[in-house]
Amino acid sequence: MSIPGPAAPSGPAIxxxxxxxxxxxxxxxxxxxxxxxxxxxFGFLGPNGSGKTTTIRMLLGLITASxxxxxxxxxxxxxxxxxxxxRVGTLVEGPAFYPFLSGRANLARLDxxxxxxxxxTRKSRVQVALERVGLEAAARKxxxxxxxxxxxxxxxxxxxxxxxxxxxxxxxxxxxxxxGTREVRSLVQSLAAGGTTIFVSSHLLAEVEQICxxxxxxxxxxxxxxxxxxxxxxxxxxxxxxxxxxxGAALAVLSHLGLVPDTGHPVPGPSGAQHLNAxxxxxxxxxxxxxxxxxxxxxxRVRGFSVDAESLENRFVELTGSGFNVAQ
Ligand SMILES: Nc1ncnc2c1ncn2[C@@H]1O[C@H](COP(=O)(O)OP(=O)(O)O)[C@@H](O)[C@H]1O
Ligand SMILES: [Mg+2]
Numbered sequence: 001m002s003i004p005g006p007a008a009p010s011g012p013a014i015x016x017x018x019x020x021x022x023x024x025x026x027x028x029x030x031x032x033x034x035x036x037x038x039x040x041x042f043g044f045l046g047p048n049g050s051g052k053t054t055t056i057r058m059l060l061g062l063i064t065a066s067x068x069x070x071x072x073x074x075x076x077x078x079x080x081x082x083x084x085x086x087r088v089g090t091l092v093e094g095p096a097f098y099p100f101l102s103g104r105a106n107l108a109r110l111d112x113x114x115x116x117x118x119x120x121t122r123k124s125r126v127q128v129a130l131e132r133v134g135l136e137a138a139a140r141k142x143x144x145x146x147x148x149x150x151x152x153x154x155x156x157x158x159x160x161x162x163x164x165x166x167x168x169x170x171x172x173x174x175x176x177x178x179x180g181t182r183e184v185r186s187l188v189q190s191l192a193a194g195g196t197t198i199f200v201s202s203h204l205l206a207e208v209e210q211i212c213x214x215x216x217x218x219x220x221x222x223x224x225x226x227x228x229x230x231x232x233x234x235x236x237x238x239x240x241x242x243x244x245x246x247x248g249a250a251l252a253v254l255s256h257l258g259l260v261p262d263t264g265h266p267v268p269g270p271s272g273a274q275h276l277n278a279x280x281x282x283x284x285x286x287x288x289x290x291x292x293x294x295x296x297x298x299x300x301r302v303r304g305f306s307v308d309a310e311s312l313e314n315r316f317v318e319l320t321g322s323g324f325n326v327a328q
């Protein structure tokens with residue numbers, strides 16, 4: 001069963017200007033300019049500790065910004081909190097539930113705390129939300145017996161109790177297994193198809209890349225890139241990979257051609273060979289056949305060669321300077 005969403009608003013769904021939050025000497029979020037188009041599925045990406053949750057807390061008025069401005073659904077936050085929050089479904093890190101109540105009872109309580117929610121339709125609203133997140137079988141269990149993934153689903157169900165114009169989901173796949181992650185992805189897609197704008201944070205690019213239309217990438221509290229997925233990918237460069245036992249000679253040739261060796265992670269290959277990676281120059285990049293010809297004429301034994309367009313994941317690693325954290 002699908003919950004019809006209201007018509008998409010015009011103008012950006014979320015906009016921030018110079019948004020900053022400091023904790024003592026530490027800048028958790030610095031000078032952030034975000035623009036989240038209405039109707040987008042916007043991935044808010046970055047390694048752990050890069051400032052995603054802090055940003056979301058500021059957007060929702062859960063903490064006050066040290067400086068800067070934010071608007072949500074065209075209204076200034078936190079000044080217009082009361083009129084904005086009923087239009088926004090949220091899942092923020094560590095949702096608070098009553099451990100001795102069942103999942104269903106917790107949702108009913110949260111629903112009753114919403115003065116815009118009619119009590120006469122509460123039961124069916126709760127039931128539909130439980131079904132949408134695949135929690136109906138565990139709905140009668142006490143929340144203290146829930147796994148992290150089940151709590152995460154309950155948090156999502158809470159965000160879905162009412163049709164919303166905007167969903168702000170902080171790491172919604174946290175604690176979910178691959179099946180649960182797929183379910184959240186398809187849920188997000190079906191909500192987006194109904195016109196809801198979705199702002200979803202993650203430290204796992206691969207989990208959200210498939211469903212996002214736009215993304216912003218955070219590093220150490222600063223925005224390092226934002227745009228459509230196409231724009232973000234286009235910002236990246238192509239990369240050549242050579243499999244050879246003659247690493248030294250190959251690196252010399254690649255450097256001579258203007259490629260920039262990525263010496264950080266040489267990957268051992270079979271029988272003493274190494275996979276060497278090198279970025280192609282953005283301007284006047286040599287053709288793959290020129291690279292291979294140069295390697296061969298320098299007597300480099302080329303056992304494998306490929307040129308790959310930048311993946312968003314490589315781009316992310318390049319921009320954040322850190323690999324993706326493996327799933328926690
Ligand atoms: N209440 C707080 N007090 C002090 N430091 C905090 C607080 N909340 C977050 N931080 C710090 O701010 C930085 C960003 O944290 P956070 O926004 O939670 O990152 P993310 O959600 O991207 O993992 C981290 O270094 C974190 O330790
Ligand atoms: Mg976080």
